[in-house]
Amino acid sequence: MPVIEKSTIDFLKKLKSNNNKEWFDKNRKTYETAKANFLEFTTSLIKEVEKFDRELKGIEAKKTIFRINRDIRFSKDKSPYKVNLGTGFSKGGKLDNTAGYYFHLQPGESFCAGGCYMPMPPQLSAIRQEIDYNFPAFKKMLSAKEFKKYYSNLDTIEKLKTVPKGYSADNPALEYLKHKSFIVSKYYADKEITSEKFLSEITNAYKALHPMVNFLNKAITE
Secondary structure, eight states, X not given: OOOOOHHHHHHHHHHHHOOSHHHHHHTHXXXXXXXXXXXXXXXXXXXXXXXXXXXXXXXXXXXXXXXXXXXXXXXXXXXXXXXXXXXXXXXXXXXXXXXXXXEEEOTTTEEEEEEESSOOHHHHHXXXXXXXXXXXXHHHHHTOHHHHHHOXXXXXXXXXXXXXXXXXTTOTTHHHHTBSOEEEEEEEOHHHHTSTTHHHHXXXXXXXXXXXXXXXXXXXXX
16 A cells, blocks of 8 residues: 655655755755655545545546646745645546645645635635535535544635625525635644555545535536
């Protein structure tokens, strides 16, 4: 069973302290080894998640992994590289405007997540409408035993301070309707990440949020 190697974690730690092209070029072989390790893990992860989410069938793992180079054109921080490795996949392949799964590997800050991040206005409107129409089912889903084993509630990334247009202030789903993203996440320590059990752990975490991914995609696509 593939594991995240300690050497991959170590590379990312060193990159954080040496975030410059000269150091990166000198350590490119180490980066390629870390990248290959992450790709191997991601390939197995997608295959495991595909067993309960058939929408992922046929996705190529290498197309779901994010580039390590940062886009610094409009950033004050000119560090050329990200200090993490990440993969995101949904039924469209790499994460797009559909709900899906994300894994962020960063020393001391690794997490798995899922849902729909900052959907475009049409998708956001559709999700809010689905929550409004089916709030009892949505609320039950977020309070399910398996879900609560891994997640507490929706992450508060960005919310409206006022009532969304078209809804009333006494709507029972109001606090959820104010969200602009519909994401849940779970953080892991480095020792958990490098454990032989981690592939099984993160697969089970994704399985617990699969009903939410389905709920969001139903809202977006139907």
